[in-house]
Amino acid sequence: MRMLTGPIASFSKSHLRDPKVVATASQGLVEIRLGGDADPVGMLPMRMIREQQEVHALAQTFIRAMVALRQEKPSPVLLGEVAYVADWSRDEQDRFLDGFAEAMAESLRMNDPAPARFYVKLMSIPDSEYRSPQFTGNVTGASADIIDAKVGLRR
Amino acid sequence: MSLTATALTRRNVHQVSAIERTANAPWWAQEVETFLLVDAPKQILSRTGSGLLVHEGDVLVAVAAHRPHHKWTAELLQAFLVLPALRNKGLAALALLCALAHVHVAAKTEHVMWLVHQENTAMLRVSLSVADPATPADADGFVTFAKP
Ligand SMILES: CC(C)(COP(=O)(O)OP(=O)(O)OC[C@H]1O[C@@H](n2cnc3c(N)ncnc32)[C@H](O)[C@@H]1OP(=O)(O)O)[C@@H](O)C(=O)NCCC(=O)NCCS
Ligand SMILES: CC(C)(COP(=O)(O)OP(=O)(O)OC[C@H]1O[C@@H](n2cnc3c(N)ncnc32)[C@H](O)[C@@H]1OP(=O)(O)O)[C@@H](O)C(=O)NCCC(=O)NCCS
Numbered sequence: 001m002r003m004l005t006g007p008i009a010s011f012s013k014s015h016l017r018d019p020k021v022v023a024t025a026s027q028g029l030v031e032i033r034l035g036g037d038a039d040p041v042g043m044l045p046m047r048m049i050r051e052q053q054e055v056h057a058l059a060q061t062f063i064r065a066m067v068a069l070r071q072e073k074p075s076p077v078l079l080g081e082v083a084y085v086a087d088w089s090r091d092e093q094d095r096f097l098d099g100f101a102e103a104m105a106e107s108l109r110m111n112d113p114a115p116a117r118f119y120v121k122l123m124s125i126p127d128s129e130y131r132s133p134q135f136t137g138n139v140t141g142a143s144a145d146i147i148d149a150k151v152g153l154r155r
Numbered sequence: 156m157s158l159t160a161t162a163l164t165r166r167n168v169h170q171v172s173a174i175e176r177t178a179n180a181p182w183w184a185q186e187v188e189t190f191l192l193v194d195a196p197k198q199i200l201s202r203t204g205s206g207l208l209v210h211e212g213d214v215l216v217a218v219a220a221h222r223p224h225h226k227w228t229a230e231l232l233q234a235f236l237v238l239p240a241l242r243n244k245g246l247a248a249l250a251l252l253c254a255l256a257h258v259h260v261a262a263k264t265e266h267v268m269w270l271v272h273q274e275n276t277a278m279l280r281v282s283l284s285v286a287d288p289a290t291p292a293d294a295d296g297f298v299t300f301a302k303p
Contacts, residue, residue, distance in 0.1 A: 103169075115165075118196075125193055125197075132183055132297065134187070137225065139270065140293045141294060146289065147227065151227045
């Protein structure tokens, strides 16, 4: 699990030599009790820290995009990574923010940058053009009549 | 073996980013992959299209996209793929049936159609094992299947 909600185990300082401590910490946050009044310290996989940092960076991008897109002429500098939306229509920008908000919420909930990262990357790719009728169902000639007869009922 | 289909949503659509493209795939297979990796997720994110994931337990097995056909009262299964790492294990027919069952329910329709390029031997075999072709290949080389 990726969530940073609380420690998955707790050890006292005297157990630090025990290989189990590091083994457990590579699965998630481990609390090390220092004794007395001292605040416990945590041990966790670097991966979780990197993920957390990336989630933070994406959240910043989101907030900056929200601010930038409220302006008449959105600043590409403020938009940063999502500068590609600067010349989209107002409606497209609104929908972009809407989707970004949802992906961002999921990333924050899971402490996983993947949903927001995927969103930002995907939206930057222009729409593709296809040669095949597979995606529209545009069948030609006799086939259309046969399907008419079999499936029937045109809209 | 027990496969389950779940609708693609804004919350799970990033799972398709883990899918690798097939090296050396013919153009019709490349188009299907581009569609499922780029365009279909964009449609999900902008709520203009529908899709599904087929899992076996936690393992993602197949992905598909669908939408109402513009002409017939049928849902069009626009694209379907089995994850490259799981190909050639005889999973495709089961995964396709699972996807079709999901589409029937999700789209509230009796008919689901899909088109397969006549040179796509693998998908033709898979399709023939779950349905009869509705038409011979059209001018672009696509055979139409409909279920039921
Ligand atoms: C289509 C055709 C021309 C492709 O030529 P080919 O190079 O011999 O095709 P292969 O089947 O070996 O496939 C080429 C690659 O695409 C892959 N591939 C084939 N079908 C695929 C599919 N449905 N999805 C993804 N990849 C596929 C193969 O695995 C292969 O990859 P590899 O080179 O890494 O092994 C060939 O399959 C063929 O001659 N088919 C019959 C043609 C025919 O009936 N024509 C009638 C016209 S009316
Ligand atoms: C087409 C596809 C779904 C097949 O999935 P798969 O898991 O490899 O298929 P299976 O292992 O169940 O094999 C199905 C049949 O195709 C045959 N087959 C598999 N790969 C093949 C290939 N490259 N060339 C020719 N036949 C092939 C198998 O031998 C089997 O035949 P059988 O049922 O007569 O035994 C998969 O290759 C794919 O996702 N391709 C890329 C996208 C695509 O082409 N989608 C279809 C668009 S309509």
